[in-house]
Amino acid sequence: MTPSILLTAYLVASVLFVFSLRGLSAQHTARRGNLLGLVGMIVAIGVTFAALLWPVPDARGGSPTPASPEALGVLGAAMGVGCLVGAFVASRVAMTAMPELVAILHSFVGLAAVLVGIGSHLRAARTGEALDLAHEIEVWVGVFVGAITFTGSVVAFGKLRGTIRSKPLLLPGRHALNAALTVACVALAVLALRAGGPVATHALYAMTALASVLGVHLVMAIGGGDMPVVVSLLNSYSGWAASAAGFMLGNDALIVTGALVGSSGAILSYIMCRAMNRSIWHVVFGGFGEGAGIASGTSAGTSATGRVREIDVAGAADLLLAARSVVIVPGYGMAVAQAQHALKEVVSRLEARGTRVRFAIHPVAGRLPGHMNVLLAEADISYEIVKEMDEIQEELPKTDVVVVIGANDIVNPSALEDPSSPIYGMPVLEAWRAGKVIMLKRSLGTGYAGVDNPLCYKDNTLMLFGDAKKSVLGLLAAIDARAESAAA
């Protein structure tokens, strides 16, 4: 095979990836976009594998060394097993477990980048030539980013699953700790590049360990409610890690693809941060949502005077049946309770009666950007009635009933009214402007930001306590009962 074939194939793959991302910009082209990405991937992998069978002169000028049959066998087997595992997991995972899956997949990219980096260093060291400075720097950067991505994603995975406490771990002097770890990594790099030989290899291992600790610490310092930002940030890191691997191997396909993914993740993180009125730097350097714990005490004190009005399922059903327009605000609680399917039935009943029903999605509802949209789509709810915050905000005052399901911080009036609140300034869905608000909630607990919600105490808010799914099923039964008695 000639280098031209290889490079042309990579070019095709890169273009396919660009079109893949472009396709995802709209609903009707999204599936084609995914398909284009898959084709691009097959092209890239296929041509790389072919190049192992029929070697090409190395881009760095080396003479072609054909891959040994054993190596081919091992690599092929690894790829086969990996694909099977991936396919199995992907076809089994519940849509509510999507955040965890995405997080753990990010960690795989990080891990692969670390391994490729170390392997690339070992191979270069093996040849015994003097170390190529540029290549070594690429390796170090790649391993550094890869290790942070790897351990950071594993921690994010743990937090999303609930195996690690979602409360932020705020060590004293954590910024100093982060800085010290980073400086140590750089120092090790300088040492290794000067010394070379086995010292360099050991220094690389040590740096991998330090970067891993840094990754753990950065994500540990972030609270569970801010996971959408963290997950998309790690998505970005995994792209940069892949790009760095491309640099060390001199492979443009990797560089381009990594850069695409990296900037995609960066933009998503930026959008999320803007939606929460946070600085992106707070997330990058960890420890965001600081002060939430302290402030929750004070704000709980001020609103403890409020009175909560409760409503039962039958009363809520009556309200919904009497309403002409209903807006549903879903949150992570809906995902946890898997209430979306029952909810779909309620929506169908109401729509059949001529009620105008819409969903209002806050940009940071759930644990992933767009998480709620995916769950509602899973429940077969038309995306035409699923509105973004900006589209529906002005309609809320004209809405008869707003149903808040498992959402808390994203409908918290403190964000507008209470400058001492840690979420002050974050745009929220102004549910309280509607005629009535029915809030489905497990208990009077605080949301992930650890902030008490004055919405519960508003005059027009009615609380329907209990598991979201049970409550929605109860609503459904009550609505059907009303319909039957009306028919009889």
Add this chain to the structure above:
Amino acid sequence: MSETETSTTPSDRKVVGIPREIHPGERRVAATPATVSRIRKLGYHVLVEKGAGDAANAPDAAFQEAGAQIVSREALWAAADVVLKVRPPLEIDGVHEADLLKEGATLIGHVWPAQNEALVRRLAARRATVLAMDAVPRISRAQKLDALSAMANVAGYRAVVEAASRFGRFLGGQTTAAGRVRPAQVLVVGAGVAGLAAIAAARSLGAVVRAFDTRPVVREQVESLGGRFIPFEFKGETGEGEGGYARQVSDAYLAAEQELLAKHCAECDIVITTALVPGKPAPKLITSGAIVGMRRGSVIVDLAAEQGGNTALTERDAVVERFGVTIVGLTDLPSRMAEQASELYAMTVYHLLEEITREGQPAIDESDEVQRAMLVLRDGELKWPPPRPEPVRAGAPTPPPPDRPRPTERPASPWPLRLGVLAACLVLAPLAAWGPPDLLQHVTVFVLACIVGWHVIWNVTPALHTPLMSVTNAISGIILVGGLVLGGGGERWGAVLALAAVAVLVASVNVAGGFLVTQRMLRMFRK
């Protein structure tokens, strides 16, 4: 009069006074018994002028029951630290209300400072603090203070009632033994608060409603109330101006509007016009030609009569018949529903009072955007017009809707740009000095790819963010290629191959899993 009330009055409490409105024909009052008891809970003592609420069905006895003290006009003005009014202060029988105001007292009510300079000067002479209920800014937080919207709502409803009472037919359609009745056709011009209220009221009486507005964004609001929206396009010009209000438009634009409306007027039985442009005379949207073209017995209610009217033939404060069409130019529609209007207005005033009260004292916070906007005078010092808010930064993809608060919108700092340039220099300088050519080639590719990615991703709709993330995640599995290149480097067995194999293994989990799961997700999205 109960003596107990007076005797238990704590002397150190600030006094809120509600005088009777003296404007001829004005029936509203600035407080109701319900708001009086809430005002007292804020720590005020409340005085109500005798008979203040009579016309709004709020008799003195009800005020007294709510804890107010009923007093004479003179006693009220002499004692009140805060006066709540509906209409701007005016002069009757040689006595001007502004002069009655206690020195240094606070006045809350409609003021219209732009039109009433002399009044403002007069109030300034009393060292008064004045808050204008007509100057509430249009942001979400201030909606509960928005007296104009509350009154517009009443006016819109009343306009339909006025029209129906002067229209000789049913509004709703019927099929009876005596024959079939067609529903009335109603045209509402201007879909602001009043227009929307009119649409809702006309719809609930059974009429078929169409609405016209130059701002295309209100279409959905019109349709949500069951009205049909009349679209209007004119060479890319829209009638939407600052703050969600309509704006003044060009002559050609106006002519096109008039022509379109004339056509619709000819098909309609009732026309309700509510078109206003802030600070300008109302646009003459309905020409006399359009009125001539209307069916005899039709009714026009012109809610813009106070600002000169939307029709060519409107007469202010009068009901006239022209070419067989009744044209209602009444300007006191809210006052004609005094009980309802007073209830709503009193609540907005109460909300304002609640906002400015600190420990039973009126204390205006000028750093508060809403209070600042409403403040006309402070201790006699002119505060109106308020400083203009910072303009929204240019270059935003869509201008934010008018009534969204932006509590912490900061001006763009020059630092990110400077730091960016600095960082670029720091990276590029060593590259230029020592970078090997092939590395620079890769850097070129990298930078261009970042830029492409940046532009492509911005177009993604938020609903697709999760699929996007999972597809990018699958794509970043391209690191598999790295593993293959590394592992295929000629090793037979050894550490490098083992590392490469593991890398390939995890990366392929990523690739297969990522694409499959994205496909699953996308399959679920349906229209």
